[in-house]
Amino acid sequence: MKDRWKSSTVLAGALPALVLGTFATSAAAQDAIRVISHRQPALEYYTEQMVDALPEGRVTIELMPIDKELELASITMSSESDAIDVVYLNDSAFKRFAANGWLEPLDDLWEKYKDEYDLDDFPQSVVDAVSYDGHIYSMPILTNTELFFYRKDVLDEAGIAPPSTMSEYMDAAAELDSPRMAGTIMSLKPVDAALNEAHWYMNAIGDGWFDEDWRPIFNNEAGVEAITMLKEMSEYAPRGFTSHANDESTINLQQGLAAMGLQWFTRAAAMDNPEQSRVVGKIHWVAPPGGGARVANDGFAISKFSSADKEEVFKMLAEAASRESMREGAKFAMPPRLSLLEDPDLAEEFRWYPAARDALESGKPFPAMPDFLDVGEIVTRHILRAVTGEAEVKAALDQAAAETEELLASRGYYDQ
Structure with a gap:
């Protein structure tokens, strides 16, 4: 991360309703892009990449246990509030949020920026995992097993x-x-x-x-x-x-x-x-x-109700999910890009990769x-x-x- 750029990160432990009120007020005052995510090492890394993608103060991050994060996101989006712009979703939660109409379709932006961000490097199975009813709704960020x-x-x-x-x-x-x-x-x-x-x-x-x-x-x-x-x-x-x-x-x-x-x-x-x-x-x-x-393919989605510039938000997510970013992030999570999944240097550098590949073969999604x-x-x-x-x-x-x-x-x- 560039030293001059600092993240605004909150480790949330309060009740979601209380968190929402405090977070929405402070973030709205900053006119920032607001991201909420589960707290774990890989997601800490990738949310920092989102902070790095835009000038200082443009992105605020809130990290919390997944049950609190999904509850907060559900409360916010079911009320059609714009208090959240980007939400981390695991594979099972993603389907529910997409079916409820809470997520912004990304198909047009995906097509527009697929060459610039080499989005064809994502396997079709991964793209399918972040799609619902024929539309892409999430930027794949990690394959987890x-x-x-x-x-x-x-x-x-x-x-x-x-x-x-x-x-x-x-x-x-x-x-x-x-x-x-x-x-x-x-x-x-x-x-x-x-x-x-x-x-x-x-x-x-x-x-x-x-x-x-x-x-x-x-x-x-x-x-x-x-x-x-x-x-x-x-x-x-x-x-x-x-x-x-x-x-x-x-x-x-x-x-x-x-x-x-x-x-x-x-x-x-x-x-x-x-x-x-x-x-x-x-x-x-x-x-x-x-x-x-x-086995899960997880990602970050844009809220349908976000008032932020959604093209700018998409580019922020694409920067965080770039090949360079994911090569560095491979120490925390298996990167869902073909060029990296097939990289023999990763297996040599990270001693748990061979087991992970075996686990992917034998694992099952929800x-x-x-x-x-x-x-x-x-x-x-x-x-x-x-x-x-x-x-x-x-x-x-x-x-x-x-x-x-x-x-x-x-x-x-x-x-x-």
């Missing part, structure tokens, strides 16, 4: 190979669990973190979430087996795992408080950060045992429905009831399936 993090020194000392199946994972977690170090991390904070963890189990052990007609199958025999194993695995997780998301699990790995577990690619570099990590060089990675962990996050609110609530022993696994999943069908029927998913 979940990896299996593990303490190589700890597993080597115990004579345990990195697990390749869920049963091997369970056995390793049980053997390594101790009062000093949990056998595995586990992120079950509702909704996003818990849904990510459950998604892995539902694919690696279960049959997935839905049949071809969007009828729930997560409560069938295989689904019950999957969540039963999740419950059993929780015995080897750190205390408080039901309130842990990515930040908490990252810290548990960095501080040597857990031996292994599922975590995002974007958290890999933090393991080797000597200012934060006590396990520099000790964490290694493989594709998640059993496959089926989440179901392609705009309402999946709403389904996730239902499902994770009942999964947590099962994991904590409040309800039997089968009964909890049956209740979740019934409520899911009721929701989807009310939204027109099924023929009457």
Whole structure:
């Protein structure tokens, strides 16, 4: 980043309604382009690139946990307010925002600037991932996948190979669990973190979430087996795992408080950060045992209700997503550009890249429905009831399936 340009970055922790009031007032006074985003290393980097793309004071950034960010964006855009110009959206949230008509179509600007910013370097699968109903709505910023993090020194000392199946994972977690170090991390904070963890189990052990007609199958025999194993695995997780998301699990790995577990690619570099990590060089990675962990293509979208110059905003996003920017950002996230995905130097420079490529091959995205996050609110609530022993696994999943069908029927998913 150019030294003379400084970002205006807020780390939000307050309730979204309170944040919105304060943020809208201050940003409006500056007449700035207002960007809100989830807080994680890759997105901190890319939002800084947006700040760099325009003169000092033109861009303000607000970073927060993803649940607060999506709640704030939903409140703002559902009221058709112009208090937000740019919003970070993961793949599942993107579909809901696009279906609600809250995002600005980018097709004309994409065509106008595709040569200047080499937008054809994005694979068609990535462009499809940021498109809805035939229109592009988001600038792809990162391809993310979940990896299996593990303490190589700890597993080597115990004579345990990195697990390749869920049963091997369970056995390793049980053997390594101790009062000093949990056998595995586990992120079950509702909704996003818990849904990510459950998604892995539902694919690696279960049959997935839905049949071809969007009828729930997560409560069938295989689904019950999957969540039963999740419950059993929780015995080897750190205390408080039901309130842990990515930040908490990252810290548990960095501080040597857990031996292994599922975590995002974007958290890999933090393991080797000597200012934060006590396990520099000790964490290694493989594709998640059993496959089926989440793969996501995320990006930044322009609010339909923004009063900013949308062409200027688009160019700001394109600068942040340029090949040069993404080459530098590759230490934080897998860049969704063909020229970089095929760069052998990246695999040599960043030791977690080979595992990430394997994980991309075996991973699965969330179901392609705009309402999946709403389904996730239902499902994770009942999964947590099962994991904590409040309800039997089968009964909890049956209740979740019934409520899911009721929701989807009310939204027109099924023929009457």
